[in-house]
Amino acid sequence: MAQQSRAVVLLSGGLDSATVLAIARAAGRETYALSFRYGQRHAVELDCARQVAATLGARRHVTLDIDLRAFGGSALTADIEVPRGADPAREGIPVTYVPARNTIFLSFALAWAEVLEAPEIWIGVNALDYSGYPDCRPEFIASFEQTARLATRIGVESGTGVRIEAPLIALSKAEIITRGLALGVDYAITSSCYDPSPEGRPCGGCDSCQLRARGFAAAGLADPLLRRFGASAQEHAP
Amino acid sequence: MAQQSRAVVLLSGGLDSATVLAIARAAGRETYALSFRYGQRHAVELDCARQVAATLGARRHVTLDIDLRAFGGSALTADIEVPRGADPAREGIPVTYVPARNTIFLSFALAWAEVLEAPEIWIGVNALDYSGYPDCRPEFIASFEQTARLATRIGVESGTGVRIEAPLIALSKAEIITRGLALGVDYAITSSCYDPSPEGRPCGGCDSCQLRARGFAAAGLADPLLRRFGASAQEHAP
Numbered sequence: 001m002a003q004q005s006r007a008v009v010l011l012s013g014g015l016d017s018a019t020v021l022a023i024a025r026a027a028g029r030e031t032y033a034l035s036f037r038y039g040q041r042h043a044v045e046l047d048c049a050r051q052v053a054a055t056l057g058a059r060r061h062v063t064l065d066i067d068l069r070a071f072g073g074s075a076l077t078a079d080i081e082v083p084r085g086a087d088p089a090r091e092g093i094p095v096t097y098v099p100a101r102n103t104i105f106l107s108f109a110l111a112w113a114e115v116l117e118a119p120e121i122w123i124g125v126n127a128l129d130y131s132g133y134p135d136c137r138p139e140f141i142a143s144f145e146q147t148a149r150l151a152t153r154i155g156v157e158s159g160t161g162v163r164i165e166a167p168l169i170a171l172s173k174a175e176i177i178t179r180g181l182a183l184g185v186d187y188a189i190t191s192s193c194y195d196p197s198p199e200g201r202p203c204g205g206c207d208s209c210q211l212r213a214r215g216f217a218a219a220g221l222a223d224p225l226l227r228r229f230g231a232s233a234q235e236h237a238p
Numbered sequence: 239m240a241q242q243s244r245a246v247v248l249l250s251g252g253l254d255s256a257t258v259l260a261i262a263r264a265a266g267r268e269t270y271a272l273s274f275r276y277g278q279r280h281a282v283e284l285d286c287a288r289q290v291a292a293t294l295g296a297r298r299h300v301t302l303d304i305d306l307r308a309f310g311g312s313a314l315t316a317d318i319e320v321p322r323g324a325d326p327a328r329e330g331i332p333v334t335y336v337p338a339r340n341t342i343f344l345s346f347a348l349a350w351a352e353v354l355e356a357p358e359i360w361i362g363v364n365a366l367d368y369s370g371y372p373d374c375r376p377e378f379i380a381s382f383e384q385t386a387r388l389a390t391r392i393g394v395e396s397g398t399g400v401r402i403e404a405p406l407i408a409l410s411k412a413e414i415i416t417r418g419l420a421l422g423v424d425y426a427i428t429s430s431c432y433d434p435s436p437e438g439r440p441c442g443g444c445d446s447c448q449l450r451a452r453g454f455a456a457a458g459l460a461d462p463l464l465r466r467f468g469a470s471a472q473e474h475a476p
Binding site: 062101104108110114134147155 | 300309341348384386389
């Protein structure tokens, strides 16, 4: 029953989704990694996704082109400046929120899962460090799973549909890092920064860099990505 | 409050979505039409969508490229033959079903609605003539609306989110046609066929051609699209 162990894994090239891919693999899944070129200003993360998929033994890795810039509306896809040095735990939804992004990503994952007859989609959303994004909350994930059951042939015919696995949802960043290291994730080939240099050097000041730095600090570990770029990136880290 | 009257309208170039655009306009909405080049074998319907959007006064019309062929799995996007002459009312989900298509289309519409601060998305799904597609059922639409409320900034901040309007959901094809004609829809510039000629001549035998022909027959009207192509297309119609 090899079919039953298939899983589509959303892979951004960041720390969280790399960890999810490692967890899915450790759970015995045959993984199908899915990334998106969605008009984000940094292509670095897609290079990272490719390396992560190869390193962690994904059966296939597909990168889809979808032009979210046609709509604009986010600092990650439009000409709005990425904020640096802000408190990532502040109230409200940050400008780096991309409208409906996880709904779109999960919808494509659902299409592929249905074609593969894969009963699971894995996604690296995280509710504790979620940085104010509505589509990273557990209630959104549960609702999407219900919609997916009603939307698809697999849902109509099996009655259960496609499960959405979000193994990081209740973990802290430090717990995610510890878990990933135990499973052999090489975080030096992941990228978390919202606005890295073309070579992939993190800015150190955006929400995502701050959350990553605090995670490594809380785990009592050095970030191997910063080691790759020497000390300069760490200068900006809190 | 011009903002309140904005609506994103999913526009395929077919008969149903053209009617929806006309209904939204008649209801006073400022319409933003959204079409997809999703790897369908026929580009004819996108030409139709452009003409329909222009004729019915859409404020903007965006056509997004999304490559559903990367996944395959449907007669509309992969190398599977479109069935002709079958009974469209037969049991089961037809091979022309495109996995998760309406979920994907609604997700993009949601992203645009959020950027536009449009409180509504209009879609031409139809449960009576729905031809076996799970993602045309009212329970799917209701569930997507709930997911959309949880997914978005507009949902978190307004508590209501984006409404999904499906005005055709309980109408017969004949009722849709009658309604559209009363609102000035020119069905000669719409395309319903799953496998038309490059010039847009309908095959007459696929499920969609049959449902369209029965709709015009039940309404006691001639299909102006067939008039455009003379009698030959009608030869195949039931």
